[in-house]
Amino acid sequence: MRVVIAPDKFAGTLTAVEAAAAIAEGWARRAPGDELVQVPMSDGGPGFVDVLHAALGGELQAVTVRDPYGVPVPASVLRVGTTAYLECAEAVGLHLTAPEDRRAEHGSTYGLGELVRAAVTGGATRVVVGLGGSGTNDAGAGLLAALGATCAAGSLVEGPAGLAEVAGVDVGPARDLVAGVELVTASDVDNPLLGITGATKVFGPQKGLPDERLVVVDGWLQHFAEATDRKLAARKGTGAAGGLGFALQLLGAEQTSGVALVAEAVRLADVVAGSDLVLTGEGAFDFQSRSGKVPYGVAEVAAAQTVPVVALAGQVLVGAREMRALGVESAYALVDLVGEERAFAAPAQALAELAERTARTWSR
Structure with missing residues (x-):
């Protein structure tokens, strides 16, 4: 399957480029046959x-x-x-x-x-x-x-x-x-x-x-x-x-x-077209993510192509109903997998592990 990886930065720990690379590394360990396309994103802030x-x-x-x-x-x-x-x-x-x-x-x-x-x-x-x-x-x-x-x-x-x-x-x-x-x-x-x-x-x-x-x-x-x-x-x-x-x-x-400017610049809609899944993420995935944050912007692009979106985040602070309102099918948190201390001490390794685990559910 074709998976687009389009995260924002994880503030204080990983740039968007680093986060995309970590997600790709972890996913590939579980599903080496999947085509992974990295498209780091930004909302205009750091990175x-x-x-x-x-x-x-x-x-x-x-x-x-x-x-x-x-x-x-x-x-x-x-x-x-x-x-x-x-x-x-x-x-x-x-x-x-x-x-x-x-x-x-x-x-x-x-x-x-x-x-x-x-x-x-x-x-x-x-x-x-x-x-x-x-x-x-x-x-x-x-x-x-x-x-x-x-x-x-x-x-x-x-x-x-x-x-x-x-x-x-x-x-x-x-x-x-x-x-x-x-x-x-x-x-x-x-x-x-x-x-x-x-x-x-x-x-x-x-x-x-x-x-x-x-x-x-x-x-x-x-x-x-x-x-x-x-x-x-x-x-x-x-x-x-x-x-x-x-x-x-x-x-x-x-x-x-x-988000829209970056999405247009990186041709996100073209990249998402024909894909099977989109992975996005940020440090804290909460309801404020609807206010112009990357996961919501990515989900809007993916929705136009009827491609499901899964979010990987440092913390997930919304329930299933709010998540769906943001256009995201599921969200997984680093702190739930490895704990807060390790999530900050080794963020790339922890994010790769989270991606590997997520692939067990979402990769074909």
Whole structure:
């Protein structure tokens, strides 16, 4: 039988490419005669560039940029023809800073602006930015500053705290830099910039903002929006990646689904056509997976071809009814097979074992 292997990353343990390889290794041990097609996936978060490079080839350009607190970090721009792909997590990712060192009120997106600038000055006429896994919450003010935006008061480069007194913001130079360039954001977050469903309230705590500071920080972002484009702040997707969606839409970016963009780029529908089974997966398979996560996106593609989908995950936190609502026939968890400690200590080996066991049920 023909089996398509299309997982996302297992956050903190395996990239999508590594996860696909581990699943293929384990499945082949049990069913060596099956045809296995690896198609690592991403929703625009960490691993976005890695997945696209594996599928599309292209040239990787190394760029050194600032992390949220000004420390130099390596990042990359993937050039495929005149299109440049990059991801915010490489420049301003939450994983770049240890929890005890995070100062979320001062984290800046300047480094991502440096990455966008490198892509544009390198000749790209289309720039696709994967938004996900960010450790910042400055509404993209730092990114705009790196591209040339200025302000008469306050600061665009000191994180959300710098926006408390911001005034006289001029986005014109940043818009001039990207004039004639098609900007696309790859994200499945539909939150607006502000308010109870906005970037700060929903995602701020996971970036280190205490609950008692959320209203204050949201007020700073509102002040910045009023100094730039208050109406835009209500648009879907402007709250993605701590408000990076807002800044990029200020520059004219079009938002698109990260999973859908990757699925199209890797021709997932064509690969799935004629297959007998699709294996997908992620670190935690829960009902939030419906909000633009890889398993749900893969299941949608497979459903159009009437191909069943099985999920392998670190943890499975949904029941059979919810699973079916997500378009998945069955799901199996690493922690149930090998325990949580081993799942983290030897994730590739554990995932291969889970795939081998799954093949006993699903391979012909």
